[in-house]
Structure formats: structure tokens, C-alpha cells
Amino acid sequence: MRSVTSAAAASALVSLALGSGPMAHPAVAAPAEAGSAVVREQVAPGVRYEAFTVPTSQGSTRVHVVTADLERPGVAADLLYPGAVAARKTVSRMGEEAGAVAAINGDFFNITEEQHPGVPATGAASGPSVLNGRPLKGAVPEGQRYGRTRPLGDTGEGVFDEDVFGVGVDGRARMDRLVLHGHIRTPRSELVLGGLNQYALPVDSIGAFTSQWGEVSRARAACGTDDDRAAPCTDDTYEVTVRHGRIATVSDTPGTGPVDPDTTVLLGREAGARALRGLAPGTPAAVDYRLAPRGPVPFAFALGAYPLIRDHRLVPGLDDATAEPRTAIGIAHGGHTLRLLSTDGRVGTSTGLTLGELAGVLRSLGCADASYLDGGGSATIATRAPATGRAVVRNNLHHDQERPVPNGIAIFSTRR
Structure with missing residues (x-):
């Protein structure tokens, strides 16, 4: 099922939290104009895809979102994993191999070793991860974790090198530390x-x-x-x-x-x-x-992710100047709804989002909690094509090339 709505509908979708009211985010410009049509498709029972354009102070960015209803029978989320911690595969390939109906890239990772000649980059993710309820890897020290944009270890609403997103053995999504x-x-x-x-x-x-x-x-x-x-x-x-x-x-x-x-x-x-x-x-x-x-419920799966929103509130100190292609995960309805979000890469007029803008978009989509994942050339979101069963990348990629990554998040729907 596919539908395209007007630019006015696209504006309404993102303007609730971004462009009006006491919670408005100042970096986002006026509502979108022509060319910001919303695309909506049913990917599988309990899983849908939509795309819309977000206007920002730097230009505009196309945003792609997969929403999964974890309360729907047969719908589940899990870790995309290439078979080893120190290994990488593309999101579309891992999604196809796992039989996922949708997939997105995951944690930041050790992509280069220019500072250490002769030492190979491992390709391993930075944060902790859990696979099938068992520990897969721990978090590297905070000064060695990629993707950090502000000091870690703050009390209260700070961020930590052990921060993760995952789904517990109770089937509910949550953010925590491992x-x-x-x-x-x-x-x-x-x-x-x-x-x-x-x-x-x-x-x-x-x-x-x-x-x-x-x-x-x-x-x-x-x-x-x-x-x-x-x-x-x-x-x-x-x-x-x-x-x-x-x-x-x-x-x-x-x-x-x-x-x-x-x-x-x-x-x-x-x-x-x-x-x-x-x-x-x-x-x-x-x-x-x-x-x-920290919580009482063990994770069925988890991966490293930086907090954006906690309990409907934006995490203090989010960068509001640097626009990049972004990937994020949002949680709604008490952990029963997931929103996988990725933007277009650095192509054409797409500018990407600042972290503050990214958090604002997720909050406008009803997310009470959210974390951001690796972005830039890693930003990838894919869904399964009903006719072929193949994974199709939905966002425009940086340089039109899909980057191999160490992990990601997969969505499954066993009822077709």
C-alpha cells in the first residue's frame, strides 16, 4: 500500500515540536514548501515506512522512518550482526541474510587507524552489545569511542560510554547502560x-x-x-x-x-x-x-547508542551547529513502538540534521526516548521489497555507496 500526501501534510508532521510552542527548536526554519510530499507504505503487518522533507536553517533534508509495532503478533526487533565483532557487512546484505523486513545501521565503529601506522583497523563497534541475551562485547574507554560530541560521564542527564539502546526479554524497547x-x-x-x-x-x-x-x-x-x-x-x-x-x-x-x-x-x-x-x-x-x-530487565539484544531524548525531554548539550546525515532510533508507547530513522546522505541539496534537529524530529513523531547511531557515510535504512524479497535501500546514500558496518537493528514480521 502506498500513498503520497501534500506538502502541507508534511509540514504538519514535523512542525508540532520543531516550529511552534514552548518546546520549539530554534534551529529549524519555517514549515516545508513544495517538494516535501510524504510517502507512506505498508512494509509488512505491523511495520510501515514513510518519508518526508524537514526544513532546517541550512536547507532541507529528506527523512526516512520505519515504524514497528512490537505488540503486534510476529513483529520483533533484533541485532544485525555480520558474524564477528571485528567484521563488517552492508545493512542490506545483513538484513537479507537475516530475513528482516526492515533494517538500519547501528553503532559507531573503529573505521580507521591513521594515527597508528601498521596497526589494522578492526571495524569493531565502540559501545557494548548483547546478542541473543548474552554479552557480545564491552564498551571501549570513553576517549576511544567514536561519535562522541560532548563530554561524557556527567551526572544526571549526561551520556556515558556504556550507553545502549535495546529490547529487553520482556519485548519492550528501552535505553540503559551496560x-x-x-x-x-x-x-x-x-x-x-x-x-x-x-x-x-x-x-x-x-x-x-x-x-x-x-x-x-x-x-x-x-x-x-x-x-x-x-x-x-x-x-x-x-x-x-x-x-x-x-x-x-x-x-x-x-x-x-x-x-x-x-x-x-x-x-x-x-x-x-x-x-x-x-x-x-x-x-x-x-x-x-x-x-x-541498571534496570531489572535483562536485554535480549542491545548495541551502543548515544541518548537524544529521555522521558520526552531533549538531553542537554546537543550540538545545534553541525548538520550531518543521521541515523537514530526512537521509542514510543511505553517501549512497544520503535521508529528507525535515517536521512539522505550528502547528495544534491540535502543538508542533514544537527543533533538538536534530529531530536526535535523524533519528538515530533511521538518518541518519549531516543538515541542516535552512526551517521555520515554509514547512514542507511532498508526495507524488503514485497515482489522480490530483496532488501531495498530507501535513503540516498553518501556518494551512492552503501558502507559496510559492524552491526545494526533489524525488524522482523513473521505474518505476511
């Missing part, structure tokens, strides 16, 4: 685990790498500091392989290649490396970890 808790236990010591499948480890810490990491070198995890992503790599490293509950091998340098399913690789840097040097091959060792939410 903090890694883990230990390495031996007969003589108990060491704290500081990372899980991360492209960057905290200074002086020990990180665990499992078979879900992938084949990329683990060397990047010892580069940078907690405050500076570009800081040099440390030479003070030590790697220990734990297999079947015992220390199997040791090495002075980070390794590469796949990790066996029955194996955990422990990589220490600085003080963490010195602690691992005390573990000899054959020593019994047990590694345990979990990602703990």
Missing part, C-alpha cells in the same frame, strides 16, 4: 577483567577475546589511552590463552587469527600485562563476565 563485570580466577589470584572483545582496552587492564571477536589482529586493543584515541600503542603487553580451564600458551605480543570456541584469549597492557606474566602454562584459570544493566 557495565562489564568480569574476573579471572586462579588458585592464587583473582584479577579483574577490564574488557570484552574490544578494539581498545583501558590502560593497565586485561581484556578477554572469544571466538566471537573474529580473525582481526588484537594489537589495536593496546593502542591509545582512556582519554586519547590517537596516543601511541604500548609495548608493555602480554597475552595468555585459556583452554579447557587451564593456561595453554603465553606470548609477549598480541596475536591474530580466529579464536577457537573452547578458548578465551586474555590480553593485558601495562599493569594488566604484568599481572598475566605471573600465570604459567598449566595453571588452572576460569574466566567469567556479564554486562549488567
Whole structure:
């Protein structure tokens, strides 16, 4: 089903929170004029797509939204995952492989390593993630996380490197934080685990790498500091392989290649490396970890995402000057409705949105809570074409090329 409404309808759609009233956002200009027609399509039972044009002080931007009713039988959301943390695929390919009816790109990621010659970029996401209810990876230190636009760790309404969006085991969407808790236990010591499948480890810490990491070198995890992503790599490293509950091998340098399913690789840097040097091959060792939410409901899936709106209020300090192609996720109706949003890329007259404008659009769509995801050349939203079953990218991409990404959000509808 498809319908096109007038420019006036498009204006009304976005002007409620953006252009009028005490909650208006000052950076958004007058309502849209000609050319801002709204497109609406039913993608699947409980899932619909719409597109409209948002006027801003810099120009105008085409916005694409998929709305999913999680209360509808057969409708669900899940993590798009390329099969390894340190791997990337396009949103459309991952969506097709998963059988999703709609999909969007996810977290910011380690895309380049210009500051560390000879160290390969991992392609791994920055924030924590949960897959099938189990920890997949932890959050890199705040100074190493991509996409940060303002200081983290503020009290109250600040943002944190552990911030996530996800859906709980109760089927309701929510925003929260996921903090890694883990230990390495031996007969003589108990060491704290500081990372899980991360492209960057905290200074002086020990990180665990499992078979879900992938084949990329683990060397990047010892580069940078907690405050500076570009800081040099440390030479003070030590790697220990734990297999079947015992220390199997040791090495002075980070390794590469796949990790066996029955194996955990422990990589220490600085003080963490010195602690691992005390573990000899054959020593019994047990590694345990979990990602703990603040709320009482565990996540079925989650991925790193920065807060935009909390309880109908825009998060303080949102950038209101830099317009970029954006991707975001909004929550409405008590966590039972999801809105996946992406804009056109840097093509033609499209200007993108500031973070303040992005939050305003989501609030105008009735979102009580919202987070932003990776944007720029990563911004991608796709739906399944009913006639072919193939995934079709709905937004105009930056340079007309779909960028491979480390994760995303998929929408499923089993009732057709």
C-alpha cells in the first residue's frame, strides 16, 4: 500500500515540536514548501515506512522512518550482526541474510587507524552489545569511542560510554547502560577483567577475546589511552590463552587469527600485562563476565547508542551547529513502538540534521526516548521489497555507496 500526501501534510508532521510552542527548536526554519510530499507504505503487518522533507536553517533534508509495532503478533526487533565483532557487512546484505523486513545501521565503529601506522583497523563497534541475551562485547574507554560530541560521564542527564539502546526479554524497547563485570580466577589470584572483545582496552587492564571477536589482529586493543584515541600503542603487553580451564600458551605480543570456541584469549597492557606474566602454562584459570544493566530487565539484544531524548525531554548539550546525515532510533508507547530513522546522505541539496534537529524530529513523531547511531557515510535504512524479497535501500546514500558496518537493528514480521 502506498500513498503520497501534500506538502502541507508534511509540514504538519514535523512542525508540532520543531516550529511552534514552548518546546520549539530554534534551529529549524519555517514549515516545508513544495517538494516535501510524504510517502507512506505498508512494509509488512505491523511495520510501515514513510518519508518526508524537514526544513532546517541550512536547507532541507529528506527523512526516512520505519515504524514497528512490537505488540503486534510476529513483529520483533533484533541485532544485525555480520558474524564477528571485528567484521563488517552492508545493512542490506545483513538484513537479507537475516530475513528482516526492515533494517538500519547501528553503532559507531573503529573505521580507521591513521594515527597508528601498521596497526589494522578492526571495524569493531565502540559501545557494548548483547546478542541473543548474552554479552557480545564491552564498551571501549570513553576517549576511544567514536561519535562522541560532548563530554561524557556527567551526572544526571549526561551520556556515558556504556550507553545502549535495546529490547529487553520482556519485548519492550528501552535505553540503559551496560557495565562489564568480569574476573579471572586462579588458585592464587583473582584479577579483574577490564574488557570484552574490544578494539581498545583501558590502560593497565586485561581484556578477554572469544571466538566471537573474529580473525582481526588484537594489537589495536593496546593502542591509545582512556582519554586519547590517537596516543601511541604500548609495548608493555602480554597475552595468555585459556583452554579447557587451564593456561595453554603465553606470548609477549598480541596475536591474530580466529579464536577457537573452547578458548578465551586474555590480553593485558601495562599493569594488566604484568599481572598475566605471573600465570604459567598449566595453571588452572576460569574466566567469567556479564554486562549488567541498571534496570531489572535483562536485554535480549542491545548495541551502543548515544541518548537524544529521555522521558520526552531533549538531553542537554546537543550540538545545534553541525548538520550531518543521521541515523537514530526512537521509542514510543511505553517501549512497544520503535521508529528507525535515517536521512539522505550528502547528495544534491540535502543538508542533514544537527543533533538538536534530529531530536526535535523524533519528538515530533511521538518518541518519549531516543538515541542516535552512526551517521555520515554509514547512514542507511532498508526495507524488503514485497515482489522480490530483496532488501531495498530507501535513503540516498553518501556518494551512492552503501558502507559496510559492524552491526545494526533489524525488524522482523513473521505474518505476511
